[in-house]
Amino acid sequence: MTELALPSRVDLLLRGGTVIDGSGAPRFLADVGVTAGAISFVGEAGRCEARQVLDVQGLVVAPGFIDSHAHDDRAVLADPGMQAKISQGVTTVINGNCGNSLAPFRKGTVPPLPLRDVAPQYQFDNFAAYLDQLQAHPASVNVASLVGHTSLRVCHVRDLGRPATQEEALAMRQAVQAALQAGALGLSTGTFYPPAAAATQEEIVAVGADLARYAGVYATHMRNEGDGVMEAIDESAAIAAALGVPLVVSHHKVMGAANFGRTVQTLDKLRLLSQTQKICQDCYPYTASSSLLRLERLQQCDDIIITSSRTMPDCAGARLSELAVRWNCSREEALGRVMPGTGMYFMMDEADVRRVLADPATIIGSDGISADSYPHPRLWGTFARVLGHYSRELGLFPLEVAVRKMTGATAMAFGLQGRGELRVGHAADITVFDAGSVIDRATYLAPTEPALGIEHVIVNGTAVWASGVPTGARPGHCLRRSDS
Ligand SMILES: [Zn+2]
Numbered sequence: 001m002t003e004l005a006l007p008s009r010v011d012l013l014l015r016g017g018t019v020i021d022g023s024g025a026p027r028f029l030a031d032v033g034v035t036a037g038a039i040s041f042v043g044e045a046g047r048c049e050a051r052q053v054l055d056v057q058g059l060v061v062a063p064g065f066i067d068s069h070a071h072d073d074r075a076v077l078a079d080p081g082m083q084a085k086i087s088q089g090v091t092t093v094i095n096g097n098c099g100n101s102l103a104p105f106r107k108g109t110v111p112p113l114p115l116r117d118v119a120p121q122y123q124f125d126n127f128a129a130y131l132d133q134l135q136a137h138p139a140s141v142n143v144a145s146l147v148g149h150t151s152l153r154v155c156h157v158r159d160l161g162r163p164a165t166q167e168e169a170l171a172m173r174q175a176v177q178a179a180l181q182a183g184a185l186g187l188s189t190g191t192f193y194p195p196a197a198a199a200t201q202e203e204i205v206a207v208g209a210d211l212a213r214y215a216g217v218y219a220t221h222m223r224n225e226g227d228g229v230m231e232a233i234d235e236s237a238a239i240a241a242a243l244g245v246p247l248v249v250s251h252h253k254v255m256g257a258a259n260f261g262r263t264v265q266t267l268d269k270l271r272l273l274s275q276t277q278k279i280c281q282d283c284y285p286y287t288a289s290s291s292l293l294r295l296e297r298l299q300q301c302d303d304i305i306i307t308s309s310r311t312m313p314d315c316a317g318a319r320l321s322e323l324a325v326r327w328n329c330s331r332e333e334a335l336g337r338v339m340p341g342t343g344m345y346f347m348m349d350e351a352d353v354r355r356v357l358a359d360p361a362t363i364i365g366s367d368g369i370s371a372d373s374y375p376h377p378r379l380w381g382t383f384a385r386v387l388g389h390y391s392r393e394l395g396l397f398p399l400e401v402a403v404r405k406m407t408g409a410t411a412m413a414f415g416l417q418g419r420g421e422l423r424v425g426h427a428a429d430i431t432v433f434d435a436g437s438v439i440d441r442a443t444y445l446a447p448t449e450p451a452l453g454i455e456h457v458i459v460n461g462t463a464v465w466a467s468g469v470p471t472g473a474r475p476g477h478c479l480r481r482s483d484s
Contacts, residue, residue: 010035011461013050016057017432020400022407022421027400032061034428037461037475042424056432059455060399063407063422064091064429065383068414069250069282069365071095071114073102073130073145074122080139080474084370086457086465087450088383088440089431092142092479094414097250097367098221099150099190103130104175106155112195113292113340114371115151127179134478140464142429144416144479146188146219147179149207150196160195169206177210183480185414186216186245191223193292201235205242212244214481215415219248226255226300229266237273246278248413251367252356253348255289256300260349267359274361280413282365283356285385287348288444290369290376293341298331301345305444307372309341316341316374342369344376344444357386357405358396363413364406377447381440384451388439399435416479427477432456 010033019030019042033041033048041048067085070093076082085093095101100112103124110116124130127147134143152172157164164172176187187208190196208218218240222232233249240247249270254262270279290307297304304320315323315338324334356362364386368379383406391402411420418426431454438453457465462475 008048010040010048010050012052012054013048014054014056014061014430014432016045016055017059017061019422020060020062020403021423022063022403024400024404024408027060032422032430034430034458034461037428039422039424039426039428042422054456056456058434059432060435061422062403062431062433063420063426064431064457064459065089065406066092066094066410066416066420067366068094068248068363068410069097069284069367071097071100071367071369071371072143073115074118075370076139076141076143077122077133077137079370080137081470081472082140083450083470084368084380084448086140086470087454088380089433089454089457090141090383091429091431091457091459092144092416092419094144094146094185096146096148096184097188097219099148099188099193099196101127101145101148101151101188103127104151104155109154111154112150112193113342114369127175127184128182131182131478131480138474138478139476140470140474141459141476142479143476144185144414146186147176147184149187149189149199149204150193152176152207153196153199160198162198163200164203164207169203172207173209176207180210180214180216180481183478184216185481186218187211188219188221188250190221192221192225197223201239204239208239208243216481217246217248217414218243219250221250225253226259229254229259229262230269233266233269233273237277237279240279241277246280246413249279249281251289251365252281252283252362253289254352255345255347260352263352263355267355270361280361280363280409281356281359283353283362284365284367284378284382285353285357285390286376286378287350287353288344288346288376289348290342290344290367290372290378293335293339293343295332295335297345298335301347303346305344306338307342307344307369307374307376309338311341312338313373316372342372354390354394354396357390362405363410375447377440377442377444379442380448381442381451384438384453385440387433387435388453392435392438415481417482428458428461430456430458
């Protein structure tokens with residue numbers, strides 16, 4: 001329990017709650033005081049007075065959740081209320097994952113699919129302009145961002161089917177340096193996807209050469225999460241080691257029935273590697289992934305739900321097998337008709353999902369794609385599902401561990417200073433929830449149902465979610481590396 005600089009008066013007092021502070025330490029009863037956007041008191045009841053008092057008896061008071069793996073680059077500007085996130089207790093999103101960041105954008109080029117068709121007011125030719133826009137037009141949540149290698153490739157590599165030339169790699173390196181200077185948290189890659197699949201290990205090391213100087217991280221959607229997952233881990237670790245920076249393995253999983261159970265090996269390998277370098281992984285709590293529609297996936301996966309289609313938008317939400325029956329054609333032909341687009345692939349084993357979630361080096365990230373017309377339920381459900389289903393119902397780990405995986409451990413992994421733990425001096429990002437009832441309600445059939453049991457969400461001292469409804473306030477900060 002921390003009791004620094006005991007104030008007699010605070011702006012807001014959360015009275016009588018059970019604090020789970022995000023460090024992994026056991027819960028304790030305490031009042032929590034907020035003054036001028038920061039936590040000013042954590043301690044014994046009756047020790048300070050407040051202009052505004054919130055009775056939170058019987059509820060858990062935790063640091064606001066940090067979505068370590070978000071694709072809300074555009075959403076935080078276009079839909080700043082961010083209800084999908086605040087309704088599950090998220091107070092900070094980390095954007096720019098999987099190689100795809102909204103900035104920089106270059107006119108005349110075709111950005112990676114999730115960022116295509118972006119209106120001119122969301123096109124930024126440099127990363128600093130994007131962050132400045134976020135600062136000028138705050139969302140309900142705090143926003144931090146990685147700069148994406150795929151987005152840079154699209155701007156600077158003339159032929160995306162080959163590795164970058166030296167000059168192209170240098171141009172990307174300079175753009176990364178500018179983004180880091182502006183406040184990017186690090187570099188993300190997505191060599192699984194075509195615009196970056198031709199990039200070699202050498203290319204990525206050349207592009208990220210300045211990361212260490214700015215204490216950036218390297219986050220990667222690895223080249224392979226199926227048969228070649230072990231080699232992909234080796235490649236990712238080698239890149240991070242060459243760059244001298246921490247590695248974040250994005251949405252760690254193994255895909256395809258032939259690979260079920262292999263997370264025993266992948267987690268062993270990651271554990272072994274982390275004896276000599278800093279490594280963590282993020283994970284979402286579902287057995288279906290969500291990604292671009294690709295013909296080669298058909299052999300590995302017999303259950304696919306369409307989440308968006310550029311050619312046939314009305315098909316969002318339909319199962320591919322149902323479309324094939326409706327159109328009296330093969331699944332291949334049906335997929336061809338709805339491409340390009342995105343889909344949910346049921347290709348994971350529940351035991352693997354639990355094993356990854358429970359690993360001490362795993363943090364929670366939604367990987368939710370807010371641009372999809374029929375999103376994967378992870379967009380609205382991830383955090384409540386980890387708390388309610390995996391911690392409370394299945395007992396996979398204690399609530400203190402669940403909270404740490406979405407707060408303190410995440411802030412540490414991404415170098416977010418002054419957030420992630422509920423302690424005096426930290427920013428007042430606070431989520432108050434009912435441990436007995438918190439649960440996700442978003443499903444594959446009803447993917448945008450808000451979670452239950454999240455009572456209050458406070459961002460920088462201002463309520464954005466009060467008694468289960470949004471307040472409309474937009475107190476989010478643009479979090480820049482090292483000055484967050
Ligand atoms: Zn990804």
